[in-house]
Amino acid sequence: MALLAPIRTRPRMDRWSTVWQIDWVLVFGVVALAFLGALLVWSATHNKTSLTGGNPDAYLIRHAINFAIGLVLAVGAAITDHRRVRILAPVLYAGSIVGLILVLVPGIGATINGSRSWILLPFMSVQPSEFAKLAVIVGMALLIAEKSETDRNEEARTLDVAQAVAVAAVPVALVMLQPDLGTVMVLGSIVFGIIAVSGVPKRWMLALLSAGVVVAAIAISTHVLKRYQIDRFTAFMHPSSDPQGIGYNVNQARIAIGNGGIFGQGLFHGGQTQNGFVPEQHTDFVFTVAGEELGLIGAGAIIVLFAIILFRGLRIAVNARDAFGRLVATGIVCWFAFQAFENIGMTLGIMPVTGLPLPFVSYGGSSMFACLLAVGLLQNIHLRSHRY
Template identity: 45%
Template sequence: MTVPAPVRPRPTPPAPYRWPVRPASSAVRSASRSAARLARRVAGGVPDWGLAGAAGALCLVGVVLVWASTGPRLAAEGEDPRTYLRRQLLNVAVGAVVMVAFALADHGALRAWTPPLYALGCLGLLAVLTPLGRTVNGAQSWLGAGALQVQPSELVKPALVLILAMLLGEQPDGEHRPRGAQVLLALAVAAVPLGLVMLQPDLGTFTIIAAITFGMLVAAGVRWRWIGLLASAGAAAAVLAWVLGLLRPHQVHRLLTFADPLADPQGAGYNAAQALITVGSGGLSGRGLLRGDQTGGGFVPEQHTDFVFTVAGEELGFAGSALVLLLLWAVLARGLRVAARAASPYGTLAAAGIVCWFGVQTFVNVGMVVGLLPIVGVPLPLVSYGGSSVVACLAAVGVLMSVRGQDVRRL
């Protein structure tokens, strides 16, 4: 008897996919949420116009002051009075491109750029100590020739801020402050540019980099015993540098004449004395642009760089000087707001480091002009002449804009 073969059931074809039908109200709510999220993301890419406006205004004021401090002197020498004006405009244009590039970068891109930027800055600091470096005003801190010169110590400032934010802003789970190993690594990273700058020697830049490091450690919540230890070490290092004679003679003379600049008005106290005379001669409203006797006569050395604030004091008066300080305060206030609202410890520390940098450098520059601090030679952020300084400062402004947009972009 033949057994019939079993009949296999035919496979059932899959049912055609049907898109789920949502109620009209649910679809509308979902679309509105998506549109709102997209709008917030787009808003995150829009620059902080308050910060950008204050920084741009400072750059424009700086261009005018540089022109006022150099134009009459060049004209008297039979040269083109707009030479430094064109150079500073070019510096601002290059800095604006760099600022936009940093502003459009997210945290991932900033972290990827940081180690190469830090390494490049340290290599530049090493290069200036070789025969490739140029000595200006007693410090071997420049690279290049002619009008094309670069100061690596300025470019290392934003790189140091970013790398310290990386090292101090990545706490392990459950930790709210950096561990001892992180602090030691951050100090080792900061010690490299500090040591190289001191070898130039550039006391002003050393002070700013040390202030950036100290301020970021405080902002990171490092234990106070570390802060006390660092403060003691800094004081001991200053005494040791004085005892061992690590400072150049002109730097020692500037520190000694700080108490009474008029004691040696034709020697070590000349810069301080002329700066006080120039600032005080402007009165309330100033003598008028390009009408300053001190500025036109070239009595203040390096007036377009470290002493550019004296031009505002003489030709724009107290009102113009106050405007410059108000714009600088606006940049610092926006930076503090960015730090307070940052979406991550990395962003908070990066913004805090930039605020420390700009705040201390402004205080030192204006303080040495008006006789509150010794003359150490630092530019006024975003105002003084110099491609390296302007580009570095505008790059820092771009970092602030990038950090400002992170809390929106994460949505």
């Protein structure tokens, strides 16, 4: 009942004043990306009856519905009192752990594209690892912030950081068991970013990097990683070694992007896209649709929009009123930055294929919900920095 009780220590702000204080530049960046994503997903799926079941607008409608639901979640996160956010952080963390455990249970978790990462529900599928990214951020931020505020010390102690890393290690281990290497890499970037701004000595950064190398070596030697995942790294290092096998996706993606030129071939007119040469084009390889059909201009616009979102996120982190807000905003920026770089990079052949969606652009409910919840938290931190 305590969570339901109103928390009011200051007069409620005027509604219109709050509206004007929203970071509308951040909102514009997110909405613009989602709009472009809807067009790209529509183009990639409208003529594939095996996906749409004969309705060419099926994925466009679903993408719009996912965004609408995510927008409601974002608004809820933005207007929630920041103290409730801190109280609910352990609940989010515990819920994500339960979800990551459930996907490993036979009969509950489902394997898609070689990774046991999904829970199939009657009307949708849920990927708990997407929400685990946000859970790791708020879990680590809460632990470090609580310790530093209790000790009245702006810099976290080594013991505090060790405990925070332990908090992150549990979901990382569970995601490795799926195995979902891409999400593990994202979680690693989040942990590294939060630790970097926590104030610990620089030797911690070297220790984290060393630990990552050791964990990767153990995962390979103990066969935690599947053979196809190792082959993806082999194809990344030697892209011409198996162009019709493990290197097929990347080669077709690069051809599609190269075909686009500066202005693109036009929406719904890309040869590679409309003929289905690039697999998973509405999810993992959606950037290739932009490259082929919208050209350098359209693909560049997506990158610019991500740059705007990341800049506003960093600005929110710098202006945050407390350690918790600063650490949460930093973790979200690291999440979006690394995942966007990895997704776009794998389509260009400069990063290995890991199966990560492009935030706000790729089709997928779990990814959209988690990313918009994160944007809601950024707005929550931003609004609070203007209230006091």
